[in-house]
Amino acid sequence: MIPEIEKASQAEIKQFQEQKLRKLVAYVYANSPYYKRLFANLNLSPESIQTLEDLQRIPVTTKDDLQKYNEDFLCVPKQKIIDYVTTSGTLGEPVVIGLTDADLDRLAYNEAISFACSGVTKDDTIQLMTTMDRRFMAGMAYFLGARKLGAGIIRVGSGVPELQWDSILKFQPTYLITVPSFLLKLITYAEAHNIDINKTSVKAAICIGEPIRNQDFTLNALSEKIKSKWDIKLYSTYASTEMSTAFNECEAHRGGHHHPELIITEILNDENKPVVTGEVGELTVTTLGIEGMPLVRFKTGDMVKANTEPCSCERNTLRLGPVVGRKKQMIKYKGTTLYPPAMLNVLQQFETVETFVIEIFTNDLGTDEILLKIAAENPSEKLIQDIKDHFRAKLRVTPQLVFEEAEVIEILRKSKTGRKMQIIIDRRKKSFNK
Numbered sequence: 426m427i428p429e430i431e432k433a434s435q436a437e438i439k440q441f442q443e444q445k446l447r448k449l450v451a452y453v454y455a456n457s458p459y460y461k462r463l464f465a466n467l468n469l470s471p472e473s474i475q476t477l478e479d480l481q482r483i484p485v486t487t488k489d490d491l492q493k494y495n496e497d498f499l500c501v502p503k504q505k506i507i508d509y510v511t512t513s514g515t516l517g518e519p520v521v522i523g524l525t526d527a528d529l530d531r532l533a534y535n536e537a538i539s540f541a542c543s544g545v546t547k548d549d550t551i552q553l554m555t556t557m558d559r560r561f562m563a564g565m566a567y568f569l570g571a572r573k574l575g576a577g578i579i580r581v582g583s584g585v586p587e588l589q590w591d592s593i594l595k596f597q598p599t600y601l602i603t604v605p606s607f608l609l610k611l612i613t614y615a616e617a618h619n620i621d622i623n624k625t626s627v628k629a630a631i632c633i634g635e636p637i638r639n640q641d642f643t644l645n646a647l648s649e650k651i652k653s654k655w656d657i658k659l660y661s662t663y664a665s666t667e668m669s670t671a672f673n674e675c676e677a678h679r680g681g682h683h684h685p686e687l688i689i690t691e692i693l694n695d696e697n698k699p700v701v702t703g704e705v706g707e708l709t710v711t712t713l714g715i716e717g718m719p720l721v722r723f724k725t726g727d728m729v730k731a732n733t734e735p736c737s738c739e740r741n742t743l744r745l746g747p748v749v750g751r752k753k754q755m756i757k758y759k760g761t762t763l764y765p766p767a768m769l770n771v772l773q774q775f776e777t778v779e780t781f782v783i784e785i786f787t788n789d790l791g792t793d794e795i796l797l798k799i800a801a802e803n804p805s806e807k808l809i810q811d812i813k814d815h816f817r818a819k820l821r822v823t824p825q826l827v828f829e830e831a832e833v834i835e836i837l838r839k840s841k842t843g844r845k846m847q848i849i850i851d852r853r854k855k856s857f858n859k
């Protein structure tokens with residue numbers, strides 16, 4: 426099930442997207458108070474935007490804009506909204522995204538083709554290990570996508586290894602949708618309860634929220650640890666509420682495929698100009714086919730690299746590499762640019778590290794400082810030295826390191842929304858991005 430446009434040539438894809446872009450610009454100009462004002466203030470006519478290159482004449486939309494003028498992005502009367510979703514904003518209050526009936530259909534289509542990209546067929550059964558409520562979009566998207574594809578779905582929700590295993594053994598799912606680190610908990614539970622994990626029905630996991638690969642697409646420390654115990658395929662998926670679109674890995678496992686019928690992608694530098702292909706920049710998206718709250722040149726805050734060489738799966742679309750990090754979490758440390766996921770990757774290589782948090786703060790000199798708080802079964806000077814050596818080898822720098830009690834770290838990690846654990850605590854003076 427590969428949409429025809431995804432097998433088309435780059436030139437055909439561009440032409441196709443430009444047609445969709447013209448429609449979108451006319452639509453937001455007519456229906457979104459925010460974009461109407463933006464165009465009017467610049468004396469920009471919607472007709473002047475014809476090509477993907479023309480997009481650069483429209484200013485980017487930031488998370489702050491979306492938060493500040495939230496209601497002005499809505500293109501339909503309130504009565505047309507079916508589903509209300511919120512996503513964490515940058516200025517405190519959550520941002521509301523309203524989805525119409527047509528938007529839910531689009532979301533279902535998006536997830537169905539994304540699942541298909543990761544090998545899911547109508548003969549598969551998926552166990553959903555993420556929440557469907559709490560005003561959360563992802564769980565709903567997975568359910569709708571599975572239904573559209575004709576695949577079975579078991580809505581177990583997050584956590585509770587016992588219930589997950591009960592479901593796996595009872596319903597025989599072939600795919601799991603989960604945060605990859607939770608797979609380690611499932612493995613631990615299975616080992617303690619004599620479940621032979623490699624003899625179950627599970628053949629693959631679609632991994633959300635955490636990277637499972639390095640930039641060269643080799644397995645990172647986390648997924649290596651999983652694969653060493655549980656021989657299943659791991660597919661990465663990358664998505665966000667504002668995009669209402671997913672980028673899933675195919676069988677080649679070389680980045681998440683772009684769906685040109687759903688979204689236009691740009692990868693921009695600090696001046697909002699496209700980076701040279703293959704360089705890391707901020708993913709900026711223009712959503713296509715959205716009725717309720719379409720976005721034009723929305724800066725996602727995620728730093729990524731595009732891969733444009735042909736893929737073995739027949740799809741001709743660009744692929745996004747693993748997210749390098751959040752732009753706001755970029756750390757300038759001793760002359761090196763660092764993102765927290767790279768540090769996570771180093772720490773995950775240590776079996777004896779029970780839990781940890783990464784604190785980033787501004788030191789007396791006004792520059793970034795990193796403090797790793799670690800809980801270990803047997804804290805020792807040697808462990809500190811080993812971790813520091815690993816940091817030096819992989820990232821060329823060594824942060825400060827202290828041991829803490831596991832309970833203290835667990836309290837630090839509990840986030841406000843209850844959706845995910847907080848591993849990075851950013852206390853830097855300029856950034857209030859929590």
Ligand SMILES: [Zn+2]
Nearest residue numbers: 675677736738
């Ligand atoms: Zn592919």
